Amino acid sequence: MLKSGIYGKYNGIEYEITIDMDNNIKIMTEEINDIDHAFVNIYNSGVYSKKVNRSELTDCVSVSYFGNVDGERVQILQETEDEFQISSGSMLVGDNLNIPRIDRETWLGWVPKRKVKLIEEKNLIDPQVL
Template sequence: MLKKGLYGIYKGVEFRITVDMDNNLKIMTDKKEKTDSTFEDTYQSGVYTKIVKPNELVDCVSVTPFGIIKGEKVQILQEKENKYQVATGALLVGSNLNLPRIDRDSWLGWVSKGEVKLFEEITPINPEDL
């Protein structure tokens, strides 16, 4: 599964991090076994959240997935079954990979996972800054 976004460790377990409209820092997961009675499934969607304080999180990172296709670096936007949705803002990269042009400076398309060498850019973040 494609890992993308903000992540941190809470009580020894990795969770996705988000900030709600009231600037509450929340951890979230769709894995019930990672939760306890303090987590809520507010919308009965199978996504469990809990408001936490920044000092309760450690090893927080921002994860951005990228891919290499035929020697060209592209953004990985999402995955579906055996494909990744990839994008680039570079004319030569979009042309070389035969990606559909969707805007003046944007090329976007779906490619087989087998064509992509996936890697992640991981940047440490301070949860106090969120």
């Protein structure tokens, strides 16, 4: 599965990073072997999180994916084993790729992975401005 979102290292291990409504920085993982007693599984979902200080994070990046399908740039939203779910806000792109219009400015559909050239975008982030 493609990983998108904000990631950073805490004690040399990469975690997904989130910010809660109180502007607290939390690291998250499903890897039980990478955690200590300070991680909690609040919703009993298998996702463990821990509140950390921004100064404890290194190598922070924002990762997102786009795709090129028949020369058109599209957003990659989800994936299955064989397909990507793609989206566009352009009527021309939606029509060219024959994907359904789901509301006024959104076209959304599934395409075979073999038709998509993935474009990964990574941007470095200063943890102090998260």
